[in-house]
Amino acid sequence: MRVTVKSFESEEKKQDRCPYCVGDDDFHPMKVLSNGRSICEKCGHIVFPDDGAFRCPCLRCIEINFSPRIRRITNRELAQSC
Ligand SMILES: [Zn+2]
Ligand SMILES: [Zn+2]
Numbered sequence: 204m205r206v207t208v209k210s211f212e213s214e215e216k217k218q219d220r221c222p223y224c225v226g227d228d229d230f231h232p233m234k235v236l237s238n239g240r241s242i243c244e245k246c247g248h249i250v251f252p253d254d255g256a257f258r259c260p261c262l263r264c265i266e267i268n269f270s271p272r273i274r275r276i277t278n279r280e281l282a283q284s285c
Contacts, residue, residue: 220232221246223243223246223248224243233248246262247262
């Protein structure tokens with residue numbers, strides 16, 4: 204069998220990890236949808252493994268896309284704008 208080595212060493216779990224919530228203490232695995240997407244129920248972040256060009260419409264990704272260098276986003280602001 205063939206093993207693909209990825210940058211993440213702990214690949215024992217098939218579930219994706221939300222890059223925005225991975226640092227939280229109560230980590231929730233992303234929910235895998237029937238169409239192959241994975242969505243973080245915590246922040247709405249969506250991962251589309253089969254489509255690298257897929258752009259997640261969640262709030263945090265939009266903020267990053269518009270302001271790559273933005274550093275002034277706080278959790279409070281994100282929560283309010285939801
Ligand atoms: Zn998340
Ligand atoms: Zn996102």
